[in-house]
Amino acid sequence: MTEPAHWGSIPYIVVGLYLLMLLVFGYLGYRRSVSNEEDYYLAGRSQGWTVTSLTIMATFFSSFALLGAPGMVYRDGVVFALFSLNVPVAGAAIYIIGSRIRRIGREKGYVTPADMIADYYGSRAGLRLLVALIGILYAVPYVVIQIQAGGILAQQLFPGAAAFENGAVVLALVTMLYIMVGGMRSVAWTDVVQGLLLVGGMLLAGVAVVAVLGGPSSFFKAIAALPPKSLSVPGTTGRWTPEMLFTASVFASLGSMIQPAQWMRFYAARSGAVLRRSALIFSVVLTACFFFGVMLVGLGGQAAYPLVDGAGQYRMDEMGRVLPHAAVGSKASEFDQVLVVILKNHLPELLGPFGVVLAALILVAIMAAAMSTADSNLHALSALLTHDVYDQFVRPQASQVERTWVGRAIIALVTVLALGLVLWGRRSAHNPLGMIVILGLLAIAFSTQLLPLTIDMLFVRRGTRVGAIWGVVTGLVIIFFLSPFFSMMAGDTFKDVLTSMKGMIDVGAWGLGGNVVVFVGVSVWTREKGGLEGGVA
Amino acid sequence: MDRKTVRPLSILLTGLFLLAMFMGSGPGLRLINPDPNDVNAAFTTWGLPTIYLWGLCWYAVQITVILVAYFKLWDGEGGDHD
Numbered sequence: 001m002t003e004p005a006h007w008g009s010i011p012y013i014v015v016g017l018y019l020l021m022l023l024v025f026g027y028l029g030y031r032r033s034v035s036n037e038e039d040y041y042l043a044g045r046s047q048g049w050t051v052t053s054l055t056i057m058a059t060f061f062s063s064f065a066l067l068g069a070p071g072m073v074y075r076d077g078v079v080f081a082l083f084s085l086n087v088p089v090a091g092a093a094i095y096i097i098g099s100r101i102r103r104i105g106r107e108k109g110y111v112t113p114a115d116m117i118a119d120y121y122g123s124r125a126g127l128r129l130l131v132a133l134i135g136i137l138y139a140v141p142y143v144v145i146q147i148q149a150g151g152i153l154a155q156q157l158f159p160g161a162a163a164f165e166n167g168a169v170v171l172a173l174v175t176m177l178y179i180m181v182g183g184m185r186s187v188a189w190t191d192v193v194q195g196l197l198l199v200g201g202m203l204l205a206g207v208a209v210v211a212v213l214g215g216p217s218s219f220f221k222a223i224a225a226l227p228p229k230s231l232s233v234p235g236t237t238g239r240w241t242p243e244m245l246f247t248a249s250v251f252a253s254l255g256s257m258i259q260p261a262q263w264m265r266f267y268a269a270r271s272g273a274v275l276r277r278s279a280l281i282f283s284v285v286l287t288a289c290f291f292f293g294v295m296l297v298g299l300g301g302q303a304a305y306p307l308v309d310g311a312g313q314y315r316m317d318e319m320g321r322v323l324p325h326a327a328v329g330s331k332a333s334e335f336d337q338v339l340v341v342i343l344k345n346h347l348p349e350l351l352g353p354f355g356v357v358l359a360a361l362i363l364v365a366i367m368a369a370a371m372s373t374a375d376s377n378l379h380a381l382s383a384l385l386t387h388d389v390y391d392q393f394v395r396p397q398a399s400q401v402e403r404t405w406v407g408r409a410i411i412a413l414v415t416v417l418a419l420g421l422v423l424w425g426r427r428s429a430h431n432p433l434g435m436i437v438i439l440g441l442l443a444i445a446f447s448t449q450l451l452p453l454t455i456d457m458l459f460v461r462r463g464t465r466v467g468a469i470w471g472v473v474t475g476l477v478i479i480f481f482l483s484p485f486f487s488m489m490a491g492d493t494f495k496d497v498l499t500s501m502k503g504m505i506d507v508g509a510w511g512l513g514g515n516v517v518v519f520v521g522v523s524v525w526t527r528e529k530g531g532l533e534g535g536v537a
Numbered sequence: 538m539d540r541k542t543v544r545p546l547s548i549l550l551t552g553l554f555l556l557a558m559f560m561g562s563g564p565g566l567r568l569i570n571p572d573p574n575d576v577n578a579a580f581t582t583w584g585l586p587t588i589y590l591w592g593l594c595w596y597a598v599q600i601t602v603i604l605v606a607y608f609k610l611w612d613g614e615g616g617d618h619d
Contacts, residue, residue: 078586078588078589079588081589081592082561082562082566082588082589082591082592083562084592084596085557085558085561085562085592085595085596085599086562088554088596088599088600088603089558091603092554092603092606095611220581220584220585221584223581223585223586224580224581224584224586227573228571228573228574228578228580229573231571231573231580231581231586231587231588232570232571232572232573232578232580232588233566233567233570233588242562242563242564242565242566242567243563243564245562245563245566246558246559246562246563246564249558249562249563250558272612276607276611279603279607279611280603280604280607283599283600283603284600284603287596287599287600291592291593291596299586
């Protein structure tokens with residue numbers, strides 16, 4: 001086994017070059033910037049297809065793509081590889097939803113999602129604040145998780161007791177610096193570098209694992225010999241029933257595509273043709289990266305580090321949860337270390353110094369995935385708090401320069417808070433970050449609640465302001481009841497019903513169902529009462 | 538393309554795309570899913586896990602739909618050619 005301490009200076013050089021490149025791109029973005037909100041948040045609505053497609057990809061894929069997805073395949077088997085089919089749905093949404101959002105946003109000068117929704121439904125405060133709240137519920141956990149991923153990777157790449165803390169601090173500060181300096185232009189340009197690294201890293205990871213197992217023929221022979229549960233639905237733990245997989249695939253993709261950071265990327269595109277081409281590239285390239293890259297890592301992981309012992313029995317913890325192989329982790333939450341463990345333990349042995357470079361590059365790709373999602377969400381969060389709260393309710397008379405500086409201050413504040421939470425969680429005996437990861441999975445469910453409004457606003461045009469507000473509130477309340485927070489507060493109240501609901505379909509789908517029913521019902525009722533309650537006039 | 542051609546094509550492509558989702562990562566999986574408790578069940582087809590191969594087929598359908606829409610329907614501004 002090759003430990004990072006024996007990799008020499010290669011990881012330092014690779015990571016150092018990567019971080020330097022980010023800072024250079026951040027500076028170049030700053031050189032091109034103009035001090036106003038439209039430029040800081042939307043890069044002057046001038047982005048071409050290369051930047052747009054890569055920044056959308058880099059924002060879509062977080063460390064979940066390179067750590068979480070292979071980890072889930074490692075745990076549950078080939079069934080989770082089919083989750084890849086959510087990517088073309090997201091790709092189609094880039095064009096079908098994104099190009100309409102771009103066109104209307106440009107015509108009316110919108111900066112945030114709340115601008116469009118609040119204006120359309122004629123709700124100055126209620127809907128604007130609700131949409132901003134959804135954005136915050138989505139963005140905050142994502143930033144925390146990405147900073148945490150930086151720490152985990154540093155721990156694998158570099159020796160030393162404080163490697164986790166150093167990694168988290170460096171990732172957070174470098175990200176904060178280039179967003180503060182150059183705004184959307186710097187975020188998008190660094191996303192280009194990070195998007196290329198991400199795509200390359202996903203494919204390289206798959207190739208590396210196939211190579212580790214002796215080539216394609218040996219790889220698929222080893223896969224064919226996996227336990228039956230790993231090769232069938234609903235997988236090892238029984239979680240991924242077809243209904244769960246279907247709803248998670250559909251709503252995860254749509255929820256991720258209408259979250260604030262992506263919405264602002266649609267505004268920032270130069271033309272509809274840019275989004276048309278981005279949709280095609282996204283659908284073809286990213287799905288292939290999933291199917292032929294990271295998903296093979298999880299399957300190869302099951303072959304290299306089996307979940308079952310010689311007698312075919314799964315290792316379980318005291319709560320009856322399946323455990324990873326001892327070389328991968330000792331807890332049920334450590335499946336997602338499988339890629340890092342394979343790279344660390346096999347690639348340098350297999351390929352020598354070239355293997356070390358390759359492993360370091362893939363680990364940097366994971367870092368790129370984390371940073372590109374953290375920067376987009378920090379930047380969007382800054383827009384939500386500055387444009388939708390500060391500009392509207394605190395100091396409407398603020399100048400463009402003041403607004404930009406408030407945005408920068410918010411980025412610094414949120415970064416420091418998120419970093420503090422990660423470092424505090426690391427030292428806490430109660431592991432609150434485990435809860436934040438769960439909150440991260442809930443984040444998509446929250447952003448999915450914007451879907452009914454978005455569809456109505458762009459296509460149907462029959463909803464009312466009151467219907468929209470009550471629909472969103474209903475969706476958020478349902479998700480809260482199905483979240484771990486309700487169980488923590490209410491104990492075993494409704495436990496059987498809630499557990500059964502969560503086992504049937506995705507949490508976001510339950511919220512969306514309630515949202516749609518209330519939105520349609522209240523809209524019909526308020527229309528019949530004679531009030532064209534905004535938006536439909 | 539004229540409106541008479543666009544509308545049936547849009548409906549066909551939308552139907553195919555939804556079918557691909559339903560079959561590839563949805564309840565359609567039950568059609569080919571091998572029973573893990575059946576000792577005689579075959580879990581691979583042509584050397585690949587059967588459900589992985591099934592997913593790849595529906596990925597091909599999704600991409601075909603998007604390619605046809607890209608070249609025949611999408612006009613660059615969120616509407617269709619007319």
